[in-house]
Amino acid sequence: MIAESLIQIIYIISAILFTLSIKWMSEVKTSRRGNFSAAIGMILAVIATILAVGTNHYELTIVAVVIGGIFGAAMAMKMPMTAIPQRTAISHAFGALAAALVGAAEFFYNTPSIDTFTMSILSIEVILGFLTFTGSIVAFLKLQELISGRPIIYPARKTISFLVFGGALLSAILLIINPGNQTLFLIMGALSLVFGVILVIAIGGADMPTVIAILNSFAGLSAAGLGFVLNNKLLIVAGAIDGSSGLILAILMCKAMNRSFTNVLFGGFGNIQKSKAGKNAVERNIKSMVAEEAAPLLSYAKSVIIIPGYGMAVAQAQHASKDLMDSLEEKGVKVNFAIHPVAGRMPGHMNVLLAEADVPYEKLKEMDEINSDFKHTDVVIVVGANDIVNPAATHNRASPIYGMPILKAYEAKMIIMIKRSPGGLGFSGIDNELFWHKNTTMVYGDAKEVINKLVQNIKEN
Amino acid sequence: MIESTSADIITNIMIFALASLLGLELIKHVSRLLHTPLMSLTNAISSVAIVAALIVMSYANTTLTITLAAVAIACAATNAIGGFMITERILKMFRKDGKK
Known part of the structure; x- marks a missing residue:
């Protein structure tokens, strides 16, 4: 048994390391130091505890730690x-x-x-x-x-x-x-x-x-x-x-x-199946084109904003999106990504995927930062995002998403929306007015395939 | 027998309140860019519950309590080891110039 005060001192050091780790997590530069200090805090806490209480049933304890550790490590390494x-x-x-x-x-x-x-x-x-x-x-x-x-x-x-x-x-x-x-x-x-x-x-x-x-x-x-x-x-x-x-x-x-x-x-939100999308497609004149037609429009643009959503994650299109950014930048086009706070399935989801694809993080713009830029932007490409660009949120009081802040993609000179297939509603089951907006043209197909075709055509241009 | 003295209770409530306020203040300043690794980091930190599991294991004396403590240790160890590793993996991807 070690003196109680030593144990308490180690616990205090752990607590300080945990607190500092959150502080260091506030910016990219110091974030890895944050993670490291928290891990040290954890190791210290475990050592102090074992010193304090001894090792009753230690075989079982070791087995439990090893099983948990292997499982946790495997998940951390394999998980895409x-x-x-x-x-x-x-x-x-x-x-x-x-x-x-x-x-x-x-x-x-x-x-x-x-x-x-x-x-x-x-x-x-x-x-x-x-x-x-x-x-x-x-x-x-x-x-x-x-x-x-x-x-x-x-x-x-x-x-x-x-x-x-x-x-x-x-x-x-x-x-x-x-x-x-x-x-x-x-x-x-x-x-x-x-x-x-x-x-x-x-x-x-x-x-x-x-x-x-x-x-x-x-x-x-x-x-x-x-x-x-x-x-x-x-x-x-x-x-x-x-x-x-x-x-x-x-x-x-x-x-x-x-x-x-x-x-x-x-609220049971997202259970609403309001209108029939098939009928709307005819009445509302939704325009569409193929990737080969969209590519020149992008090549000759001065500025392009890419809006990723959960669909980008599903189609694993983050690397293709990075290639698109590179090929456009080679042509002298200014490219940024607009990230809505709830895009994806967890806070910061899009940032992680695009970081994985090596998109520099200064290119990932938050909503408040980029919303005033849309009206000066030539082309917006929406990759698997839906509700977060739906203009209904700004004016349609009957819409379930009325009042939700959105990315103002509709203000751009041209909007290209990549969508898996015609008809059908977004994940939340709400009609998206942006589909039939006068400046919108749809490109149907798997997001990754469509973007790869775009990149190929832009490079050949 | 668990017996918390009222002095302990007051101290603990105060620690909880101050730590929560400090947490709220610190987390407000975390860039949105890092919200995913922040969540995996705080999740890894909360696996400090392993300390509690080890303490309970030290005096567990029935099959039931020993089993409960052992499963708890395994769960917490999963998060402790996996949590820090995945946070590291995520953070490694954030580079300013986008180069490997």
Whole structure:
């Protein structure tokens, strides 16, 4: 056993390293130092803990660490960048499950002698942990497209959600009164698991950036809760930082869609199938051309803005987009990328994909930075983005996305939209007015193939 | 038996409040460019729950509590190791000049 004060000092150093890591993460230049310092903080924390509590059941502990470590490392090395949202969702699931299970172990070890305050925090922590676990699994399944990305809505959804969540809370209150009731603890855990599924299954794919951020926050809060239960200050600090990070990202995502938390979580958004796209295509005169016709238009432009969306990730078209940028720049065309805050399936998704394709990050412009440039831009190319360029958001009060800030692609002199096939609606199921805008021409086909053809034609020109 | 003294509770609440405020302040200044690696980093940091799992493992004395602690250690280790590795992989891709 090492002196308690030494352990505490190491914990303080860890907490400082974690805090600094977030500070260093604020810009690209220092970000890797941030990640490194957090990793050192983690190693120190683990060493201090082992020094403090010894190694009971150490064979089992080592086996658990090795299994987890191999699995985590394999996932980190093999995962393609387009699958980062899924990996993030599954890692929230692991984090939350770890916190919930430790809470459960702590309960079964100490029951029935648990004081009121500890039992309250323990219940909240376990509820949050279990619901985040199943919620994140569902988010993972949706992102991996193992289940439908559309919100799954059924009769009496709100009543059922209310009853399940209410049941979990009621069990928690009864447990606080009588911390010896193990059955009640199991009921509380089971209801929380069910609630996580109910909550996320009703949310559409387009809302995943917000959902992932909220789950991130919950996983952090649940770790902080464990800190209270075990009276461990390092856990409180790390959990609080994680919790606030998820919260800020969730708020930013909601603002970028002009929606509230409640609306994202309980709105069943994206379930709306308003008009028949096939009919509109005729009535609304949607123009289209092939890539060979589009290429010269790009070559002779002075400025081009590329707007990527989730479709770029699906088609793995990030490298092709970089080639397009290069070939146009060779012709003296000014090229930038416009990144909407909710483009893709998690905060910062597009930035990571384009960075992977070696697009210099100064070319990735945020919405506020680039929105005034569209009216002076010759050609805008929309690659698999939909709602984030839909002008309906600015004027059509009946539209579900009314009020959402959009990239003002419609102000450009010409808009080229790459879309998989004619007809059909975007992921959110909302008609996009930009399709039949007077300056828009569609190019149908797989985003990667279309862009590769563009590049080939531009080079031959 | 868990017994938190009221002094502990007050200190812990204060630490939680201050750490949250500090977190909010720091994260506000993170560039949007880095939101994905930020999330994978904070996720890796929250795997400090492994500390809790190790503590509980040290006094776990029934098959149930030992199993719960072992699974928790495995889950947290997955995130700790995978989380820092993937954050590093993402950050390596961000280069100013776009060259390898």
